[in-house]
Amino acid sequence: MTTVLSIMLGVLVVVAITALTGYFVAQEFGYMAVDRSRLKARATAGDAGAERALAITRRTSFMLSGAQLGITVTGLLVGYVAEPMIGNGIGVLLGGVGVPSAVGVAIGTVLALLFATVVQMVFGELFPKNLAIAEPEPVARALALSTAIYLKLFGWLIWLFDQASVLLLKALRIEPVHDVEHAATPRDLEAIIDESRDSGDLPEELSTLLDRVLDFTDRTARAAMIPRPHVASVSADETVGHLVEIMASGHSRLPVLGNGADDVVGVICLRDVLALEGRDLDAIRVAAVMRKAVLVPASLPLPAVLHQLREADDEFACVVDEYGGLAGVVTMEDIAEELVGEITDEHDPEGEDEATIGDGDWTVPGTLHIDEVERLLDHDMPEGDYQTISGLVIAELQRLPEPGDAVIVTLPRPSGADDDEPDPRLSVTVLTVDRRVPETVRLAWADASDQDSPSAAEVRA
Incomplete structure (x- = not known):
């Protein structure tokens, strides 16, 4: 009876130590997989568990060292307990049925270690790992308080092991990293979008929009502009009466040119022309009605172009090349098309830019x-x-x-x-x-x- 109780006690101790191993494994994977932005939103809303979890994610490397220490120690303890309490007990029971003592102890040791290994792998490693990956946020929040206490109590020991590893890395001329980077680069985001689209988790239209958003900051005015050969313009010496005929073709804004095709002196807007209703348009020169042009270099990134248009409270800019010539024009619609694709209005020829x-x-x-x-x-x-x-x-x-x-x-x-x-x-x-x-x-x-x-x-x- 004493032998059976010893074996049962050994099983209970192995299960208890395995639960501790699972706790540290859940720490390791839970805090690595958790979405920090979601934790930050919950913490801002007053969730104390999320706030504690967020604090731990700021010390990811230290937390991982603590989790690895816990996993190593509990793994060693399982082997230390399983052999004498379970293996020897099984050997004694086998000896009672005529099995030689040495053979019984060997069989008991193998069975004990096999039992401990299976329990450790399934319940101490795989189950908590899969749970933490599947539900990282609830796991991180649930373990936050106990993890913080553990790191505080054993921080000195974790620090010692950490410093030893840091010295080894420096000896190999490798700079240690004290936190794990969770931010994704634009290239990472592009890969995530591609994978999500290919797997069917992201609709084709949404993935295309996200691709364009990522490309937007790298695009320049040259990429979005209407090139000069396709730009209608008007001379500053022309009469407004003649200008009305040009605008009847669908242009609401035109660059105004002075001496030569590259001398942009202003921009004429349809609403400024409409404000002249009742006056003799053939007697008014375009130069008298035009407004100051927004000029941007062809190499200017689109976000900066958008900023300049907003500051000028305008929707039309003239793009200037590196030689000072007129390269083209860019409008708010052109900038929007860089994000959402071709926008067709009543003035655009049907199907002109469609694939x-x-x-x-x-x-x-x-x-x-x-x-x-x-x-x-x-x-x-x-x-x-x-x-x-x-x-x-x-x-x-x-x-x-x-x-x-x-x-x-x-x-x-x-x-x-x-x-x-x-x-x-x-x-x-x-x-x-x-x-x-x-x-x-x-x-x-x-x-x-x-x-x-x-x-x-x-x-x-």
Whole structure:
């Protein structure tokens, strides 16, 4: 009876120590997986548990050291308890049925260690780990008070082990990190968005919007502007009467030019013209009605362009290139289109900037930005000194294109692709030309036969 009680007591002690191991494992994974922003919101709302948990996440490295110390000590204790209390007890019981003592003790030791290992793995490691990953916030909040007490009581010991590891890292010329970075870089966010879209957790439209938001801060006025060849303008010496005829085509704002095509002296707005109702418009010069132009450099990031427009309480800016010439104009609508895609109003020709999806190919306007091409194909494009798919074609042909010209573009290999996989290749064919540059192009995945086409120039990324 005493032997049976000893075995049962050993089992209870192993289970109790395993519960402690599970406690430290839950600490380790719970505080690593918890969303700090959610904890901060709860703490601001007055949740004491969230506030304590948030304080612990600010000492992630120290907390991990404490959890590892607890896991190591409890793991050693299980082995120390299981063999004498359970193994020897089983050996005694086996000896009572005629099993030799040495054999009985060996069998008992193996069974005790096997039992302790299974219990430790399932209930001390895997279960608390999966629980903490599945419900990190409730686990972190529930363990916050006890974790804080544990770190305070054994902080000196944890500090000693921490300092020993720091000295070892410095001896290897590695700078130790005292907290685990939870912030995500833009590249991390892009990867998260791609994975969420591919898994179906994020709708296609929302993932595209988030992609554009991440790209927005890196885009410049040059990327969003209406280029100069497509900009209507008016001379400062023109009469307002003639200006009305120009504005009848759908323009509500126009840059006003002085001496030459690059001399921007102001901007004329439709509402300023409408304010002249009742007066002789043919007797008034545009220079007398125009307002000061908002001028921005072509390299200015879009958030800064938006800030300047807001400060000027305007919706229209003239973009100036590095030589001081007029590169184009940018409006609030153009900036909004960088976030939400093409916005068509009653003045835009129907379907002018829309991509047409065919059977394995895409017909797109030449002005389509490279970023939008990447989203359309769900694949990276080669980097180069161009903004649009039209610019890519011209850069690779090294001349102005003609209808029917084509290039074969070898695209960057996706990360994680096997070495034996063929490089992805894209065929870009010029369909129509306007102002000597591609107006529409057709995109299609290239096969092996395309490389032999005499009209296709092969381009490598």
